[in-house]
Each structure stands twice: as C-alpha cells, then as structure tokens.
Amino acid sequence: MMNPGQHNPSHAAFELFTQAQTFKEVQHHFSELCKHLEINPKDYKTFYRTLKDKLNSWKAKAMWTKFDKRASHPDYQQGKVCAKNKCLVLGAGPCGLRTAIELSLLGAQVVVIEKRETFSRNNVLHLWPYTIIDLRNLRNLCAKKFYGKFCTGALDHVSIRQLQLILLKVALLLGVEVHSGVEYQGLVEPTGENGWMAQIKPASHPVSSYQFDVFISAAGGSLRPEGFKSKELRGKLAIGITANFVNRHTAAEAQVAEISGVARIYNQKFFQDLHTQTGIDLENIVYYKDDTHYFVMTAKKKSLLKKGVIKQDCADAEDLLARSNVDYDALCQYAHDAADFSTGGKLPDLEFAQNHQGKKDVAMFDFTCMHRAENASMVRERKGKKLLIALVGDCLMEPFWPLGTGIARGFLAAFDTAWMVRSWGLGTPHLKILAERESVYQLLSQTTPENTSKNYATYSINPKTRYQRVNLTIQAHQVQNLYDTDKGGSLNNKVKNKHNPMRQDSMSGFEELLRWCQKHTAGYKNVHVTDFTESWRSGLALCALIHHFRPKLIDMSSLSESEPVLNHHLAFSLLEKELGVPRVMSPEDFTSRAQVDKLSMVLYLTQVQKAFTVPPK
Numbered sequence: 001m002m003n004p005g006q007h008n009p010s011h012a013a014f015e016l017f018t019q020a021q022t023f024k025e026v027q028h029h030f031s032e033l034c035k036h037l038e039i040n041p042k043d044y045k046t047f048y049r050t051l052k053d054k055l056n057s058w059k060a061k062a063m064w065t066k067f068d069k070r071a072s073h074p075d076y077q078q079g080k081v082c083a084k085n086k087c088l089v090l091g092a093g094p095c096g097l098r099t100a101i102e103l104s105l106l107g108a109q110v111v112v113i114e115k116r117e118t119f120s121r122n123n124v125l126h127l128w129p130y131t132i133i134d135l136r137n138l139r140n141l142c143a144k145k146f147y148g149k150f151c152t153g154a155l156d157h158v159s160i161r162q163l164q165l166i167l168l169k170v171a172l173l174l175g176v177e178v179h180s181g182v183e184y185q186g187l188v189e190p191t192g193e194n195g196w197m198a199q200i201k202p203a204s205h206p207v208s209s210y211q212f213d214v215f216i217s218a219a220g221g222s223l224r225p226e227g228f229k230s231k232e233l234r235g236k237l238a239i240g241i242t243a244n245f246v247n248r249h250t251a252a253e254a255q256v257a258e259i260s261g262v263a264r265i266y267n268q269k270f271f272q273d274l275h276t277q278t279g280i281d282l283e284n285i286v287y288y289k290d291d292t293h294y295f296v297m298t299a300k301k302k303s304l305l306k307k308g309v310i311k312q313d314c315a316d317a318e319d320l321l322a323r324s325n326v327d328y329d330a331l332c333q334y335a336h337d338a339a340d341f342s343t344g345g346k347l348p349d350l351e352f353a354q355n356h357q358g359k360k361d362v363a364m365f366d367f368t369c370m371h372r373a374e375n376a377s378m379v380r381e382r383k384g385k386k387l388l389i390a391l392v393g394d395c396l397m398e399p400f401w402p403l404g405t406g407i408a409r410g411f412l413a414a415f416d417t418a419w420m421v422r423s424w425g426l427g428t429p430h431l432k433i434l435a436e437r438e439s440v441y442q443l444l445s446q447t448t449p450e451n452t453s454k455n456y457a458t459y460s461i462n463p464k465t466r467y468q469r470v471n472l473t474i475q476a477h478q479v480q481n482l483y484d485t486d487k488g489g490s491l492n493n494k495v496k497n498k499h500n501p502m503r504q505d506s507m508s509g510f511e512e513l514l515r516w517c518q519k520h521t522a523g524y525k526n527v528h529v530t531d532f533t534e535s536w537r538s539g540l541a542l543c544a545l546i547h548h549f550r551p552k553l554i555d556m557s558s559l560s561e562s563e564p565v566l567n568h569h570l571a572f573s574l575l576e577k578e579l580g581v582p583r584v585m586s587p588e589d590f591t592s593r594a595q596v597d598k599l600s601m602v603l604y605l606t607q608v609q610k611a612f613t614v615p616p617k
C-alpha cells in the first residue's frame, strides 16, 4: 500500500518530522517542511495559522483540532495577551521547552538557545500523575505520532531524551525558534538604541542581535544568572549510580520485568544475596525499560571501595567521587553486575549504551547535594528598558531525585512562570508581579502528588488551578530588592535587601523546622529537642513525632532510650512505608560512636515535616 505521504512532498516531510528521533533530524525535517510549504518559521505571529492552512493531511488536521482546543483556553486570550513580548529561553531541557510552549500559546515571540547539538540523556524519569497527563495531552496534540509507546506500560516513565523530543516538536509547530549549538554567556545591557540582548557563542549567530524583554533561565543546576543567589542543602553522602544498556527490543528483553524500586528494607534477602554473590552492596535499585535498559541504584561506599570502584576513601564527597579517584572500568563492571543480578541474568548480552561523549553510559554522583534559588524572579531596568527574569526547572530548585520531583516541580514552575509573563504582558505593575511570583514559589518545595489538585483536566497556567491554597503572602513592598534599576543614577537593590522575606539565611529556615519539631514532641518522656544532632540520638524524638501524628503506628511505652539503633530502625521503616519518606541515614549513624550529621537530619526532617503536614484530602 502506498504511504499517504508519498503523494505530497509536504505530507512526506511532515511524516518524517513526526517520526524524527534526534535533535538534528527534527530540525532538518522541520526546515524541509517549511520549505515545501513556503512558510517562514520566523513569522511567529502567523506561523501556526499558515501552517494549519497549508498542511491539510488528515493527520495534520486531527492535530490542528487538538492544538486549537488547547490554545482556546481563556488564560491565553487567543494568543493576544503577550503579543508584544519577546522572550529568550536559555536551555532546551524539559523545563525550558515546556515554558517556551506556554509562552508561545500566550502569543509571545519565543527564542530558545541550547548549547548542545544532541539530546543524549538516556536516563529515565519517573513521573507524577499530573505530568503523565500533561505529557499524554501534548503527545496527543501530535496524533500519537511523536512518541507512540509513551506511558503505555505498567510503569509511567519516559527518558529525558524522548521527553525533549516531544516538547521540541510541539514547540516548533507553535512557532518557537530553537537554536542548537548556541551558548549563553551573559546579558548585554541596553544602550540608548538597543534593548536587552544576550552575549552568546558563536558571537556571529543571529540570536546575538535578538532584543527581548523576558529572559527565562532553564539552564539546569549549574548556571544561575547574575543577581540570583542560591542555598545549598547537602545531606549525608548517598552515592547514586546510573547505567544504561542497549535495548534491542527483542521478545526476550520485553519479558524481563521492570523494577519500580526495590528498597533494602522490603527485600533484605535480595540485597543479602547480591552482596554475598557479587560483593555489591546496595540500598536500593530501580530498573526501567525505555530506549535503553536504565538502572539507577544507591550503592554503599564500603562496597565501592572494596570492589576498587573508588580508589581511596576521603571525607569530602567531591574528592571521593572525583574522576581521578574513580576506576571507570571497575564502575562499569559494578553497574553491569548489579543490573545482571537484579534481572536474574535474563537480559541477554548486556551491552552499555553510549553517552554524549561516545563512552559507556555510566555515572556516579552524590545525589544529596541540592541547590535552591532564593528567589524565582527579578526585574532589571537600564536606560528605561525593563527586563523580566525568571528561573525554571533545576535552575530554580534542584530535585531530590528519588522523590521524582524534578519534572513535576519543574513543570509546575514552568506554568507559574508563564502566568507571571502573562501578567507582564497585561501590564500589571512589576512589583505586584514579583510579589505574586515569589508567593507562589514558596509553595513549590512543599508540593507532592497528594497536596496538589487532583483535577488534572482543569490544570492551566493559573496557579489556583493546581495548588490547593494560593495565598499571596508576600506584598509588593517586600520585593523591592528584586527590582534592580539604574533610575536615579544608582542601583537600588542593595539598599532594600534587608526587606527581603526570602533572604532568610539557612539558620532561620532551620529554626522554623526546629520549632515545628519541638511543638510536636513536647511532653514525651526522655525527649527534649533543642538541636538537630544530640536531641535525636536515642531515636525517641523521631518516634515521638510519628506518635504525635499517627499514634496507632507506634507504642511509645515499649521503647527504650538506650536502644538508638532499634528505635531508628522502627522510625525509618515506618516513615518510609507509611509516608513514603526515603531514608538518608542508617540507624547505625546514631550509636554513641558516631556523630549525628546535622544536615542529613535537617534534610530528613524537612521531608518528614512535609509528609505530616499534607492537608487532609
């Protein structure tokens, strides 16, 4: 039978575009499509309309109906609300692209720059229910063509690479310009004639003369634009290893069951057998099947040292996991053997997939070190030209990845940011915009699948459709420090720093947590919480917290102050099993010989607090 695309070159180009599986292929087939249809992708205002008029295969038509339905949401005001805004988005990771799509639906001109030339991250992301629905809707916009097998299995997950491909295709069809191989190096302040621009590499690239009034940084955790401060939260060392193996999509491979997360506590025997038979000692392991066979595990340092993966023990996590201290071949062997054992040797010929450097796709890292920006937005004004700057994704808040919060909170922030840009387009006073954005940002770190609205069908860029309580806790006068202007001849942000409610130092943030712990452990025998270290040594304080919120789970009278390991075993398992709080320490860390690690305790108690303060459904 003849392929419908063969009659008509533009239909064929469209078919190839929808099927493309690399960044380059997508860009190439998109430009071929535009050539055949004689439309200029730079005409962003009319691009989608013209494309719709000219491309009328049945598949395309079905897609336009879905696009139109989405674009007709009242929040977008028929693409008129931001028609005068020009946005630069830094980074074509999932969150940059997701934000770009929303900005383009608001009618803005959107240019995305990405320093990489390829989408090469095989790692597979676990998703929250709302992100699954969001991505299904986006995929459906494309008549199930962009990524047919997404979320069709028992487990809902997608590789970062496939996620980027879906988002890139949607973005391009909506008129977003996406440039690969373009590296952002800084902002260029307006001169008398020009507005805000970016310094980029290569300097000769046309984007270097693009003038914009909205700048979204979605560059991941390693790059935050000037003026944004971040806090670091580092727990006790936890070593994550990721490994990707070639998926040949054979029947034998298809039959091997995925592992959605086996933690040591649930399957002691499995981990003991693994240790006895291979010398590999893990806390947990996850296996997902996607483009690759993807494994992620938390390994114990002792076994990595014993197996020669880590050459020398060091107290500092960075030194410990430094490239020079890791035997790459031994790491590959370790990951290979763990994967082989956990799948019962049923994945034939485990061959490593390649990473972006053409090497075996294995990585090892300390996943408890996270950064979080102190604020989500700011406005800069120079020579009368205002620039709205916002952070999204890992750039705003790095996730604790075992909780799967990266994409979920990343997309929530993308929608919140689009809502802010909408207010910018509507001409709302900038301090009001900043106050609203920062109020909403305060909710983000507490979001869980349980405390966000379950009515996914009504999710929009309006925060009220997603968060249960949106209170504007921050007022305009409290965010004056986020308005950085040269008006009056001097920059005013330093003067106002002291009014910033978000600039709490880490201690005051911790004090709030301490007060919460004190309040809910008051009156328990042998429990006196005064700090994040010694007060927790016996384990009774943690058990008291559990008892306070869930008295049926624990019998306090059966516990003894002199049994810290037993008490912690009990508390950690209950919190993991009943409330889904992953452990970041082991019970043995609380014996009298060990020093209680303050940051690990803070990290852990923050999760415990969140788990207990979820509003009742």
Ligand code: FAD
Pocket (backbone or CB within 6 Å): 090, 091, 092, 093, 094, 095, 096, 113, 114, 115, 116, 123, 124, 125, 126, 127, 160, 182, 183, 184, 185, 218, 219, 220, 221, 223, 240, 242, 296, 392, 393, 394, 395, 399, 401, 402, 403, 404, 405, 406, 407, 408, 410
């Ligand atoms: P990124 O994906 O980091 O994208 C940033 C982009 O910006 C990159 O493409 C980069 O090349 C580009 N860039 C950077 N600097 C520049 C520059 N100067 N100029 C131009 N471009 C630039 N999340 C989940 O939700 N669920 C999970 O199960 C999960 N598992 C994870 C497992 C591991 C091992 C890891 C490491 C992370 C995991 N995450 C998970 C987190 C998730 O991967 C991130 O939250 C997500 O990728 C963040 O997307 P982003 O768009 O913010 O940033």
